[in-house]
Amino acid sequence: MGNKSLKQILILMSLLEVGYTILLVLGLVGVFNFSLRQGWVYPANYPEQQVSQVKKDLQKSDGKQLTIPNIYEYRLEQNGHLIHNTLPKHYYQELTEARHKGYSQTHTLFAPRIFWYLTQQKTHLILSYRLTADFTSARLRHYLPSAEMVGLLTLGILWIIGLVVIISWTVTMVNQELKKITFANQQIQNLNLNFTEQQSDIKEIELILQSINQMKSALQKSLEQQWSSQQQLQQLVQDVTHDIRTPITLIKGNLELLEERAVTNQQQALIKDANNGVQRLEEYVAWLKVNSHLQTSPHTTEKITQDVIKHWLDWVSSLARAKQLTIKVIRMDESDLQVNLFQVAQAFQNIILNSVEFSQPQGVLKLDFCNQSDSYLITVLDNGPGFSEATLTAATKRYYTQRSQKNEHMGLGLTIAQQIMSQNNGRLVLKNEYYKQQISGGKVQLVFNK
Numbered sequence: 001m002g003n004k005s006l007k008q009i010l011i012l013m014s015l016l017e018v019g020y021t022i023l024l025v026l027g028l029v030g031v032f033n034f035s036l037r038q039g040w041v042y043p044a045n046y047p048e049q050q051v052s053q054v055k056k057d058l059q060k061s062d063g064k065q066l067t068i069p070n071i072y073e074y075r076l077e078q079n080g081h082l083i084h085n086t087l088p089k090h091y092y093q094e095l096t097e098a099r100h101k102g103y104s105q106t107h108t109l110f111a112p113r114i115f116w117y118l119t120q121q122k123t124h125l126i127l128s129y130r131l132t133a134d135f136t137s138a139r140l141r142h143y144l145p146s147a148e149m150v151g152l153l154t155l156g157i158l159w160i161i162g163l164v165v166i167i168s169w170t171v172t173m174v175n176q177e178l179k180k181i182t183f184a185n186q187q188i189q190n191l192n193l194n195f196t197e198q199q200s201d202i203k204e205i206e207l208i209l210q211s212i213n214q215m216k217s218a219l220q221k222s223l224e225q226q227w228s229s230q231q232q233l234q235q236l237v238q239d240v241t242h243d244i245r246t247p248i249t250l251i252k253g254n255l256e257l258l259e260e261r262a263v264t265n266q267q268q269a270l271i272k273d274a275n276n277g278v279q280r281l282e283e284y285v286a287w288l289k290v291n292s293h294l295q296t297s298p299h300t301t302e303k304i305t306q307d308v309i310k311h312w313l314d315w316v317s318s319l320a321r322a323k324q325l326t327i328k329v330i331r332m333d334e335s336d337l338q339v340n341l342f343q344v345a346q347a348f349q350n351i352i353l354n355s356v357e358f359s360q361p362q363g364v365l366k367l368d369f370c371n372q373s374d375s376y377l378i379t380v381l382d383n384g385p386g387f388s389e390a391t392l393t394a395a396t397k398r399y400y401t402q403r404s405q406k407n408e409h410m411g412l413g414l415t416i417a418q419q420i421m422s423q424n425n426g427r428l429v430l431k432n433e434y435y436k437q438q439i440s441g442g443k444v445q446l447v448f449n450k
Helices: 006-038 046-061 089-101 138-143 147-189 203-243 245-261 265-291 306-321 341-358 389-394 413-423
Strands: 073-078 081-085 103-105 113-120 123-130 301-304 326-332 335-340 364-371 375-381 426-435 438-449
Touching: 006 147, 046 113, 046 123, 089 103, 089 113, 089 123, 147 203, 245 265, 265 306, 265 341, 301 306, 301 341, 306 326, 306 341, 306 364, 335 341, 335 438, 341 364, 341 375, 341 413, 341 438, 389 426, 413 426, 413 438
Parallel strands: 326 364
Antiparallel strands: 073 081, 073 123, 103 113, 113 123, 301 335, 364 375, 375 438, 426 438
């Protein structure tokens, strides 16, 4: 577990800032006192102390050859004439008050300005200064604020710099710990689960890292189990696809012998149906090989041509012959639409199986291959009982079936057809066909969008 919490880090940061502030204030006070001792700075009461000396000089000289220290701003009048003035005009009220009372000052909170009124016979002198520590150097006083203001500004700037440094240090430390979370997340996203588990000195981040590490271990275990299951399933599929070749070869060989000895048209038709079934079985075996990575996929996207439709109609006829259904083809339009013919044939076959099973014996099964400007439609219309309202709503749900004995049919045909249509930019549409307001059969459409 981490050694410190975020709360402790924030408290530490605050204590560092408080301690830094105290040291900074003490340091500046020490520098200020040293400057006072060295005579670099006047104390705040120094101008006031010199007022009495200026008053004595004024009495001795009677205003003649009077020397005024440069720490003052002043206004000197003799015999009613202004001799010299360095005071701004906006201090008129304070000057008037000083003439009447001998003393006045501004009412500012920081460094108020003081005014003294001195007079000797016909000589009148008003001295002014700020009640603040200042530099002894006249040049520094000219170009810089008062020494006291410079000290406060320096204190503020150094305090801000210290605050920025402490915050930056804290943020950098926390960011370094947060990067461990980011690193662990990226490794998990990339499924690189063999990375070294991260640890943090911050309690809250350590708890998050522990959760991530637990998730990594669980995910690694789950992936290993999934990989093992996939390997077993793949091996099973490989074994089945390999072993099933033998009975298929035997069936094909026997069908060839029967085809040579067939006499009647009915026998030839039955053999043809069996061959169509074997051919379809071989296609499924090829599909299983692709999915078990025994060979690359031969099922690329192709156009729906007349030959493709005729091939489909061959095994449709074979499936329909069991119920003696009549196949009626309305249209056999070709299409330049590129689809996965193997998948589409699988969906079409599932629809045909359902239609044949629910059709009445010796009925009619209508097929329509219609090419439109924005879509291509394959329509299957049977003469069965049609679809119930529940079926129209839930027919494409997995394992749904309209049969009374569900153990005879798992209800996957329409679900698979719907999935195949989604993969080929299409959709499955279920309807009922009506004749004189009565359901005359079920209608299923495979709609491919262009």
